[in-house]
Amino acid sequence: MNTALQQPVAGFKTADAAILEMRGISQIFPGVKALDNVSIALYPGKVTALIGENGAGKSTLVKILTGIYRPNEGEIIVDGKLITFANAQAAIDVGVTAIHQETVLFDELTVGENIFLGHAPRTRFRTIDWKLMNSRSKELLHSLESNIDPTIRLKDLSIAQRHLVAIARALSIEARIVIMDEPTAALSRKEIDDLFRIVEGLKAQGKAILFISHKFDELYEIADNFVVFRDGRAVGHGQLKETPQDDIVRLMVGRDVENAFPKIDVAIGGPVLQVEKYCHRTEFRDISFTLRKGEILGVYGLIGAGRSELCQSLFGITKPASGKLRLEGQELAIHSPLDAIGAGIVYVPEERGRHGLALPMPIYQNMTLPSLARTSRKGFLKAANEFALARKYAERLDLRAAALSVPVGTLSGGNQQKVVIGKWLATKPKVIILDEPTKGIDIGSKAAVHGFISELAAEGLSIIMISSELPEIIGMSDRVLVMKEGLMAGLFERKDLTPETLVRAATGNA
Amino acid sequence: MSTVVSTPSEKRVIPDRLGTPFKRIMSSWEVLLFGVAVLIFIFNSLASPYFLDAWNLSDATFNFTEKAMIAFAMALLVIAGEIDLSVAAIIALASTAMGAAAQVGVGAPGLVLIGIGVGLLCGMFNGFLVSVMKLPSIVVTIGTMSLFRGISYIVLGDQAYGGYPEDFAFFGQGYVFWVFSFEFVLFIALAIAFAILLHATNFGRQVYTIGNNDFAARFSGIPVERVKFILFVLTGVMSGVAAVCLTSRLGSTRPSIAQGWELEVVTMVVLGGVSILGGSGKIGGVVIAAFVMGLVTFGLGLLNVPGIVMSIFIGLLLIITIAIPIIARRIKALSSK
Amino acid sequence: KDVKIGLVVKSLGNGFFEAANKGAQEAAKELGGVEVIYTGPTSTTAEGQIEVINSLIAQGVDAIAISANDPDAVIPALKKAKQRGIKVISWDSGVNKDGRILQLNPSSNELIGKMCLTLAKDHLEGGKGDFAILSATTTSTNQNIWIDQMKKQLKDFPGLNLVTTVYGDDLSDKSYREAEALLKSNPNVKVIVAPTTVGVLAASKVVEDKGLVGKVYVTGLGLPSEMAGAIKSGATKEFAIWNPIDLGYSATQIAYHLVKGDATGKPGTEIEAGRMGKIKIGDNGEAAMADPFVYNASNIDQFSKVF
Amino acid sequence: MSRLLKKRETLLFVIIAVMVAIFATRAQDFATPGNLAAIFNDTSILIILALAQMTVILTKSIDLSVAANLAFTGMAIAMMNAAYPDLPLIVLILAAILIGAFLGAINGFLVWALEIPPIVVTLGTLTIYRGMAFVLSGGEWVNAHQMTPIFLNVPRTVILGMPVLSWAAIIIVAIIYMLLKYTQFGRSTYAAGGNATAAVYAGIDVGWTKFLAFVLSGALAGLASYLWVSRYAVAYVDIASGFELDSVAACVIGGISIAGGVGSVIGTVLGALFLGVIKNALPVIGISPFTQMAISGTVIILAVVFNARRERNRGRIILRDKAAAESPAEVAA
Numbered sequence A: 001m002n003t004a005l006q007q008p009v010a011g012f013k014t015a016d017a018a019i020l021e022m023r024g025i026s027q028i029f030p031g032v033k034a035l036d037n038v039s040i041a042l043y044p045g046k047v048t049a050l051i052g053e054n055g056a057g058k059s060t061l062v063k064i065l066t067g068i069y070r071p072n073e074g075e076i077i078v079d080g081k082l083i084t085f086a087n088a089q090a091a092i093d094v095g096v097t098a099i100h101q102e103t104v105l106f107d108e109l110t111v112g113e114n115i116f117l118g119h120a121p122r123t124r125f126r127t128i129d130w131k132l133m134n135s136r137s138k139e140l141l142h143s144l145e146s147n148i149d150p151t152i153r154l155k156d157l158s159i160a161q162r163h164l165v166a167i168a169r170a171l172s173i174e175a176r177i178v179i180m181d182e183p184t185a186a187l188s189r190k191e192i193d194d195l196f197r198i199v200e201g202l203k204a205q206g207k208a209i210l211f212i213s214h215k216f217d218e219l220y221e222i223a224d225n226f227v228v229f230r231d232g233r234a235v236g237h238g239q240l241k242e243t244p245q246d247d248i249v250r251l252m253v254g255r256d257v258e259n260a261f262p263k264i265d266v267a268i269g270g271p272v273l274q275v276e277k278y279c280h281r282t283e284f285r286d287i288s289f290t291l292r293k294g295e296i297l298g299v300y301g302l303i304g305a306g307r308s309e310l311c312q313s314l315f316g317i318t319k320p321a322s323g324k325l326r327l328e329g330q331e332l333a334i335h336s337p338l339d340a341i342g343a344g345i346v347y348v349p350e351e352r353g354r355h356g357l358a359l360p361m362p363i364y365q366n367m368t369l370p371s372l373a374r375t376s377r378k379g380f381l382k383a384a385n386e387f388a389l390a391r392k393y394a395e396r397l398d399l400r401a402a403a404l405s406v407p408v409g410t411l412s413g414g415n416q417q418k419v420v421i422g423k424w425l426a427t428k429p430k431v432i433i434l435d436e437p438t439k440g441i442d443i444g445s446k447a448a449v450h451g452f453i454s455e456l457a458a459e460g461l462s463i464i465m466i467s468s469e470l471p472e473i474i475g476m477s478d479r480v481l482v483m484k485e486g487l488m489a490g491l492f493e494r495k496d497l498t499p500e501t502l503v504r505a506a507t508g509n510a
Numbered sequence B: 001m002s003t004v005v006s007t008p009s010e011k012r013v014i015p016d017r018l019g020t021p022f023k024r025i026m027s028s029w030e031v032l033l034f035g036v037a038v039l040i041f042i043f044n045s046l047a048s049p050y051f052l053d054a055w056n057l058s059d060a061t062f063n064f065t066e067k068a069m070i071a072f073a074m075a076l077l078v079i080a081g082e083i084d085l086s087v088a089a090i091i092a093l094a095s096t097a098m099g100a101a102a103q104v105g106v107g108a109p110g111l112v113l114i115g116i117g118v119g120l121l122c123g124m125f126n127g128f129l130v131s132v133m134k135l136p137s138i139v140v141t142i143g144t145m146s147l148f149r150g151i152s153y154i155v156l157g158d159q160a161y162g163g164y165p166e167d168f169a170f171f172g173q174g175y176v177f178w179v180f181s182f183e184f185v186l187f188i189a190l191a192i193a194f195a196i197l198l199h200a201t202n203f204g205r206q207v208y209t210i211g212n213n214d215f216a217a218r219f220s221g222i223p224v225e226r227v228k229f230i231l232f233v234l235t236g237v238m239s240g241v242a243a244v245c246l247t248s249r250l251g252s253t254r255p256s257i258a259q260g261w262e263l264e265v266v267t268m269v270v271l272g273g274v275s276i277l278g279g280s281g282k283i284g285g286v287v288i289a290a291f292v293m294g295l296v297t298f299g300l301g302l303l304n305v306p307g308i309v310m311s312i313f314i315g316l317l318l319i320i321t322i323a324i325p326i327i328a329r330r331i332k333a334l335s336s337k
Numbered sequence C: 001k002d003v004k005i006g007l008v009v010k011s012l013g014n015g016f017f018e019a020a021n022k023g024a025q026e027a028a029k030e031l032g033g034v035e036v037i038y039t040g041p042t043s044t045t046a047e048g049q050i051e052v053i054n055s056l057i058a059q060g061v062d063a064i065a066i067s068a069n070d071p072d073a074v075i076p077a078l079k080k081a082k083q084r085g086i087k088v089i090s091w092d093s094g095v096n097k098d099g100r101i102l103q104l105n106p107s108s109n110e111l112i113g114k115m116c117l118t119l120a121k122d123h124l125e126g127g128k129g130d131f132a133i134l135s136a137t138t139t140s141t142n143q144n145i146w147i148d149q150m151k152k153q154l155k156d157f158p159g160l161n162l163v164t165t166v167y168g169d170d171l172s173d174k175s176y177r178e179a180e181a182l183l184k185s186n187p188n189v190k191v192i193v194a195p196t197t198v199g200v201l202a203a204s205k206v207v208e209d210k211g212l213v214g215k216v217y218v219t220g221l222g223l224p225s226e227m228a229g230a231i232k233s234g235a236t237k238e239f240a241i242w243n244p245i246d247l248g249y250s251a252t253q254i255a256y257h258l259v260k261g262d263a264t265g266k267p268g269t270e271i272e273a274g275r276m277g278k279i280k281i282g283d284n285g286e287a288a289m290a291d292p293f294v295y296n297a298s299n300i301d302q303f304s305k306v307f
Numbered sequence D: 001m002s003r004l005l006k007k008r009e010t011l012l013f014v015i016i017a018v019m020v021a022i023f024a025t026r027a028q029d030f031a032t033p034g035n036l037a038a039i040f041n042d043t044s045i046l047i048i049l050a051l052a053q054m055t056v057i058l059t060k061s062i063d064l065s066v067a068a069n070l071a072f073t074g075m076a077i078a079m080m081n082a083a084y085p086d087l088p089l090i091v092l093i094l095a096a097i098l099i100g101a102f103l104g105a106i107n108g109f110l111v112w113a114l115e116i117p118p119i120v121v122t123l124g125t126l127t128i129y130r131g132m133a134f135v136l137s138g139g140e141w142v143n144a145h146q147m148t149p150i151f152l153n154v155p156r157t158v159i160l161g162m163p164v165l166s167w168a169a170i171i172i173v174a175i176i177y178m179l180l181k182y183t184q185f186g187r188s189t190y191a192a193g194g195n196a197t198a199a200v201y202a203g204i205d206v207g208w209t210k211f212l213a214f215v216l217s218g219a220l221a222g223l224a225s226y227l228w229v230s231r232y233a234v235a236y237v238d239i240a241s242g243f244e245l246d247s248v249a250a251c252v253i254g255g256i257s258i259a260g261g262v263g264s265v266i267g268t269v270l271g272a273l274f275l276g277v278i279k280n281a282l283p284v285i286g287i288s289p290f291t292q293m294a295i296s297g298t299v300i301i302l303a304v305v306f307n308a309r310r311e312r313n314r315g316r317i318i319l320r321d322k323a324a325a326e327s328p329a330e331v332a333a
């Protein structure tokens, strides 16, 4: 299947020549081959959907196309000419613009500047024309049906508003190639409609669009062609409308979806964690639920719905404004992570590198961090105990590493995630909160993590699992809590879990 | 199911460590620095006939012992990602307090307690501003630097305190046995104590973790604020100890005492291989850096090189020793491509 | 060379001490077989001087002649030098008794105090009126002694009124600001006495910049080479200084004779000092060289080339 | 209007005004226009150095070598002036700017190409540059009578009621304001310091931006060196010692975030003036010279505390109504 893609253009039934072609691109990160000899072509007036599971390499491709990474191998051809992108500006100059998956913007700058930084309109004297910049920003935001004032600072905006700014930024560049990496993830249905109208407009102007999304209904609505990535390889392409969804899913995961989630049915016990009317000053309000023994409670919502914030406050990172917490019937006040760990509540953060691990430190030191009190004697480190503890969980999680003393940063994403999970299991918790536990990890590790989560539940651990992936949420959860803009939008039993109900609850309209 | 979850048969054993201990040690910063120290030592013995003399070398240790004591605590602070520029000012304030106490007849033990106590209080004040008020340490301690020394000026003005009790002189001028001064022995003892604290205790591990990733540390239940507070207090206390030694050595106190030491202490810490960005460094490196700086200034002093020219050497040494590993890494990366 | 003398100054890069070094080298040449090591710390700190003293001890010098940054703090180091058989004297800015054999004052402190007051009086109309002092740092030994002397002798100068004493830390900008503020808050001040070069310079710059030449005068102690500009502008009519060359010369001579053992330096004795003649040591172990010399427009050009 | 009042700069201005008013009650003519102009003139050099420091801090770096750069460059041009009195002044000023910029470029290069942390680089060059000033001069001073009258007189020549020194500061303030607000480089400093990752995504070369900031800082230090040497009519190794910390303090008081990316030219100028007013006022109102240091330390700490209070992280504001309530500007729009 791979060999067929060596001639990239072949599959597409189109008369036009490609504006942009990428051939034989490989990108290697320490521990991961994020892209392996992929080729892809973009055509004028066409929307190409890039489809693949988390960690398939989609965003990596986007970063190569926008000049942020320089690929280890391969070539980029624009208008038939070989091009190298020395930096992001070079890509902009060639006419590539992108909405990146993460909103990479400047908190302290104004909205207008965030939109135009690097390509601001100039006056006759080559100086930045603030007036024009602000008025054009206003127009751009207006076309997105938003009336954000371009002169206020970005830090005063909400998550969804920031995404709109990111979209406006991409549109502000006079580009022929527009890349959108999960642009809809944080948007409500109405905002998505506005965006799609704009995409249609771009199509009409003959621009080539690369569109990345995990939501099939959106893809079928907007895209013409598709390319599927799996584990860093392009495994298929074609015309989207002519390809049934099942086929694409099979390409994506390389297997049938049905049994992908090794959920073990366990007898659910009594209540472990009761949350009553939890409120935060600015992030969430009136959240109530009960977590039972052996239960996996899924938490679903759009990005920026406040799921992480809720869970972080359960873990003592942020302070709730009001509300009650009961653990095994006992009322509990958690002021710091130390309190939470002491009570048996632990949190596996979403951003492993930033919140979960000290990347330059060895594996075993990361693993034993919250359990030092047990491995040490009278405050003095005992290396032998540390290695023993680390080894126990490394083996249990099937960690792949050269040695226990290598820096965690040298491991692949999946193995890093195993270290984080191992670190928390070593504290023998009662409740474990997993925030996007499989985000950005390869498919093998992902299945391992899923299997492991099921095992933990079977052992009687109570689990809260945040995920933005519908199949994962539906496949793994006993119940699902849906959040929308900081509010509780529903609590669904396993039998009621369908993609439609969850999405409807999360976006607030159908 | 097409993906294999894990097959017990292929369970592999992960070794604890890679390579031999010898190889690990040889490739460390400390060895590089030790090499530098040895070279300077050889150079000095060739350049000046006066260098290789036990008493002269013993005198030379006074050039760095007091600064090094602070540098140990500062190393921990820098590893944790903070900095304290007020250390020299703390010395001034602590020394002033001791001087004032000596005037009313407080004895040597009392003076030591007062010196260290004032250091402790100053450290607590810095710690409070940084960990409770959550202010950036570099600007906070620029402020307290003026404040602490300023208080000394208010108390002393153009006066000086002298008249320390006889037995107080021991801390800065006494010898424990043969050529080994009390200060030098204390320096060694503190080096060992700090090495144990940083490298062999839970607290030390927490310091590293905070420096490497403040968030991850917090998310792992480490009381980040408390650890930082303790580190500032520790740095204050060590400044107090240095104040005791220096005051005893000088036998008098003026508010301008130890002027400019903060930068020398930071230089010592950075030269010792402690990353100014936090997260890495060893006490051993700081000890060697103390010797390097002491040997350079003493050696050049024997050649009667003006102090300010010596500081050029120290500045160059700082930049070059930091740059060498970076350049080496670049070359290695280039040649492996 | 059979005799090595360490000439330790407050800090390197100071014209006064450079001139003293000239004198010391002159003496060394005259005596023959003498090596003078001219050295000092980067900034005027006692700690820096102690490092320098330690390195001189290590080099086995025969004598140390020091102009101290702190009269007490260097004593332990100098005592150590004494133990190793090194003869220690202080000159210019002195060390307290236990630290040295004798102290060579550039002039007697009383005389300097008197000189400063006389200069102030001469600049004031009718010898009466307000003046102020702009000193170096608050810890400078010399300056503090001279200011004390001025205060003591003020009674001998009826009509002279010392309004205030401020400190410019021997920093140009701070001295400038202090002088400016001083004139602002005390408009009656007609003369600023600055017993330090940086101070006189900065104050005369203020007088010049504010257009007060002829209304306010600056005087004090400074080197002719540094003061030439101020004399030219008219901000200063005259100022005084002893001869630093002679000072360095004498200090070297004294140190040499102490090393040679042909003088003891005991109070009441005399020491041969080449072209300076015999120097008598007073009861307190201090010797004074000569009266400060007054410089004005008539002789500034001649001396500004010398030191 | 309410937005104007909320601004830190306005508040700082008010504080300075109140301070001047209070000092005026203790010393009658403190608040006279003449005296205020004198204070401004006196603070001019600090303003220039603080702006140099600000540009560097904006890129999330720090330049501890500004004062040492000033000392070296000042010594160099003073010696040139003494040795070749016929060189036109403009040549000397250009030389000062170029030498300063070169020293700044050394800092910038080490930060940019070798990625050595700026604090380490400038801690090293701080001692190296001042040491070189000593080597260059052999410890000798360059005194007033060795300098040419034109060299000495230009900064205090009064043009349109103000000395050239003050004008120099005003022009530099204007230039830096324009540079930061209206040029690509200026905006890049904010972007590179505010969010380096996002800056890369926006096509900004972060290392190069830092390099340029250091060069600019050096050039300004070079210009300041001429002003300094001619104003105080003397050049020696120790001139402007300790000014690196004053320049940082001015930035901090003016609300420049040491973490990069936040701050304004007006803030920095006000920060410098704040220090200038205090330094000038304390001697005038007869505060003992010994208490000045403690007071300036206290003021710096209070300024930092105050700035931090206003900048507390407000979180992400997910709840819609909260987002709306906390950004009134959008409601108005």
Ligand SMILES: Nc1ncnc2c1ncn2[C@@H]1O[C@H](COP(=O)(O)OP(=O)(O)OP(=O)(O)O)[C@@H](O)[C@H]1O
Binding pocket: A029, A030, A032, A033, A034, A052, A053, A054, A055, A056, A057, A058, A059, A060, A061, A101, A413, A439, A440, A441, A442
């Ligand atoms: N800077 C990096 N360093 C190391 N590994 C990386 C880096 N960026 C991405 N990876 C790894 O490369 C792989 C592909 O990541 P990429 O972000 O391209 O996935 P994706 O398809 O965009 O996933 P998602 O749907 O979650 O956005 C992942 O295994 C990821 O962990």
Ligand SMILES: Nc1ncnc2c1ncn2[C@@H]1O[C@H](COP(=O)(O)OP(=O)(O)OP(=O)(O)O)[C@@H](O)[C@H]1O
Binding pocket: A159, A301, A302, A303, A304, A305, A306, A307, A308, A309, A350, A351, A466, D315, D316
């Ligand atoms: N401006 C910000 N300030 C502080 N933390 C932020 C900010 N933006 C994002 N984060 C943190 O980054 C992480 C990722 O945020 P993202 O925007 O992807 O939302 P999310 O966590 O997926 O959404 P949800 O809040 O619904 O879980 C979160 O842990 C969040 O706390």
Ligand SMILES: [Mg+2]
Binding pocket: A058, A059, A060, A101, A181
């Ligand atoms: Mg992605």
Ligand SMILES: [Mg+2]
Binding pocket: A307, A308, A350, A435, A436, A466
């Ligand atoms: Mg989340």
